[in-house]
Amino acid sequence: MKPAPFDYVRPNSIAEAAETLASCGGDGKIIAGGQSLMPMINFRLVKPSVLVDINGLPDLSRIELNGNRLRIGATVRHYMTATDPVIMERIPILHEAMRHVAHLTVRNRGTFCGSVCHADPAAEMPLMTLLLDAEIVAKSSRGERRIAAPDFFLGSLVNSLEPDECVTMIEIDTLPADAGWAFEEFARRHGDFALASVGTTLRERDGRATDVRFGMMGVGEIPLRLPAVEALVEGQEVTPRLMDEVAELLGDTLTPNTDLHASADYRRHLAGGLAKRALADAWRRAERGTGEA
Numbered sequence: 001m002k003p004a005p006f007d008y009v010r011p012n013s014i015a016e017a018a019e020t021l022a023s024c025g026g027d028g029k030i031i032a033g034g035q036s037l038m039p040m041i042n043f044r045l046v047k048p049s050v051l052v053d054i055n056g057l058p059d060l061s062r063i064e065l066n067g068n069r070l071r072i073g074a075t076v077r078h079y080m081t082a083t084d085p086v087i088m089e090r091i092p093i094l095h096e097a098m099r100h101v102a103h104l105t106v107r108n109r110g111t112f113c114g115s116v117c118h119a120d121p122a123a124e125m126p127l128m129t130l131l132l133d134a135e136i137v138a139k140s141s142r143g144e145r146r147i148a149a150p151d152f153f154l155g156s157l158v159n160s161l162e163p164d165e166c167v168t169m170i171e172i173d174t175l176p177a178d179a180g181w182a183f184e185e186f187a188r189r190h191g192d193f194a195l196a197s198v199g200t201t202l203r204e205r206d207g208r209a210t211d212v213r214f215g216m217m218g219v220g221e222i223p224l225r226l227p228a229v230e231a232l233v234e235g236q237e238v239t240p241r242l243m244d245e246v247a248e249l250l251g252d253t254l255t256p257n258t259d260l261h262a263s264a265d266y267r268r269h270l271a272g273g274l275a276k277r278a279l280a281d282a283w284r285r286a287e288r289g290t291g292e293a
Contacts, residue, residue, distance in 0.1 A: 003041040010053045014060075014139055017052050017166050022141045024050050026163035031055075032075045035102075035110035036118045052166070060168060063087070073169045078107035078115075090174035091132065093181040093199060097124045100183075103191045113167050116152075119159045119222070122193040124185070126153060127217040130225040131199045132172040138165040153222040179203050179211070180286025182278040186270055188261075194218045195262050198274040202233065204286040209233050214275075219256040219267050228253065229275070238283035246279060247272030 011017040021028045029048035031037055032055060040046045054060060060073040063084050070091060072081065081087060082098035101107055101115075101124055115125035116136065129136070129149040136147045138161055145165065152160050161167070175181060185197040196218040202209045214229040229246055236242050256267035 004044055004047040006048050007050045008053065009050055010056055014057060014166065014168055017054055018139055018141045018164065020050065020052050021166060022164040028052055030166050033077065033110040033114045035106050036114065068174050069171050070174055071169050071171050072112050074111065074113040074167050076112050078110050078112065081112050082107065093183050093201060094128050096183045097128055097199065100124055100185045113170050116170060117159055117161065117167055119153050119157050121156050121220060121222050122218045124197065127197060127199055127215050127223040129170060129172065130223050131201065131213050131215040134170050134172045136167055137169045137171065138167050140165045150225065156221045175201060176203060178289045180282040182281035184274040184278045186274060196267055196270045196274055198278040200278045200282050202282050202286055207237055208235050209238055210235065216271060219254050219271050238279055243276040243279050246275050250275055
């Protein structure tokens with residue numbers, strides 16, 4: 001199909017982009033990578049009256065370290081995230097997750113922030129924002145707003161941005177040098193959307209896990225941070241018995257959908273297996289105290 005008619009604007013500043021969105025009456029869309037937006041426009045699932053192209057704004061194409069937080073600009077491509085040396089060193093779990101994002105052509109054009117804004121519950125980047133305590137920074141003609149990742153995802157393909165807001169960057173945690181981490185994903189083919197994924201980070205102190213973070217995607221309408229799992233693992237030695245308890249907890253509490261790709265029972269079973277594998281790998285890295293692969 002062909003898209004419905006729309007106007008095209010290429011602003012010279014974020015302020016101009018925000019003003020353009022405000023003038024659209026909720027009918028404008030920001031475009032950066034366009035890997036999700038353009039197919040939806042072509043199928044007329046969305047019909048914006050104006051596309052606001054922010055690719056010409058150089059301040060949005062930066063990856064910057066700010067203390068223990070990393071800022072990823074709105075036009076930073078997936079390939080930039082995947083090859084950035086600071087991310088490789090300071091956030092290796094994000095570097096690993098990038099290996100699972102779609103295919104080369106999508107990674108060359110798609111953006112980290114665009115993937116988060118698209119809010120696909122089977123996409124890697126929304127999960128990373130939850131796991132790494134992200135703040136999504138959005139600007140409008142009314143000023144700047146910072147949105148914590150748990151408040152950003154409202155449903156499948158639905159976020160909490162106002163129609164006149166433009167995301168300028170996302171800020172995420174780096175990991176301590178001694179943090180263990182793991183990212184596990186299962187898809188039918190490499191680059192396809194995930195049936196389930198697990199991300200976890202933790203540290204080892206006196207033979208026990210601390211600072212535990214645990215999240216999943218593909219098993220709900222939004223990416224999930226799972227505090228019940230974190231509480232179960234916190235302060236414990238990560239043993240096969242504990243990993244079995246985590247898998248049992250996930251089986252009892254997750255409520256994934258059944259669709260043509262997998263049943264809810266299959267996704268619950270898969271979640272438990274991926275969780276056990278991820279916790280084992282994260283614990284191995286934490287015991288070594290280097291965070292390296």
